[in-house]
Amino acid sequence: MKKYFITGATGTIGKEVVTALLEKNNMVVAATRNTEKSKGLFGSKVTPIHFDYQNRNTFNQIEGTDGVFIIGPPLNPALFELLEPFVNYLQDNYTGRVVYLSGYGMDTLKEMPFHGLMEDKLKTSNLNWNIVRPGFFMQNFGNYERENIEQRNVLFSPAGEGKTPFVSSRDIAGSIAVLLTDANRKHQTHILTGAKAYSHFDVAKLLTTITGNPIIYANPDPDTYRKVLKDSGTPNFIADYMIPIYSLIKNGNIKNTTDSIKTLTGTDPETLEDVLRRDFL
């Protein structure tokens, strides 16, 4: 039985990666700062360990594992600096498989270079790497927009009229599980998307149908977005982070679909309708 070291194991993507690996009868080391949360989610099915990108003393716990999944926390513009010491440690001490979660279009985003820098670092390393670049998660609506949707009947993202093929965390995780476990896959980069691109106007319509409430998409310009966040007491760095990220949708940079999920997992990706129904009904 093979054993995999999963960072971010309690997060949106990590917990689905753990589930996908357990379904394939693998052993999992759940590597997070809060081990109680891992225990609460997975009980005795995983080995929960304390792991912190900021604490080099926690890195040697990769020993004896066959693959490592690296995911960084969201909303951190200094993500490359946070993750780099761990990747340096892997370069010196690890021969197993490594999968890194980047983001669709993020290699082109000069204001937020962290995923591109990490991709370059891995690609020029001696590691046995694969990279996934998922699009915007379908689960963002339930995770980050729920209060706006349920309490204000509004979607409030600075995405303009752009369309993008949102992707489900379960499909991302299924693809990562394949890249971690399939020895034939090496040095591959996969853009992971759903099968169809939607604008935020389209998402508002879907949410209206699903919830029975009239949800509108406010289509805020960046200044309005920044002001509304500030007035609600949100720290400025959130708008600084989100505006460039949403510009990828607004400017049409991440509008194309790929068939990577079907190619990797053998199954069609979930639809946005499926995921919104699961999250909002």
Ligand SMILES: NC(=O)c1ccc[n+]([C@@H]2O[C@H](COP(=O)([O-])OP(=O)(O)OC[C@H]3O[C@@H](n4cnc5c(N)ncnc54)[C@H](OP(=O)(O)O)[C@@H]3O)[C@@H](O)[C@H]2O)c1
């Ligand atoms: N949302 C999107 O649409 C989207 C699209 C493409 C790419 N991405 C990328 O996805 C990543 C975020 O993934 P997610 O949504 O699954 O995150 P998440 O749900 O916020 O989970 C973050 C995980 O990381 C762990 N963590 C946080 N700080 C840590 C540290 N210092 N050391 C070790 N573990 C730490 C957390 O557990 P503890 O707090 O217990 O440590 C948690 O398990 C980001 O890199 C983002 O750029 C997001």
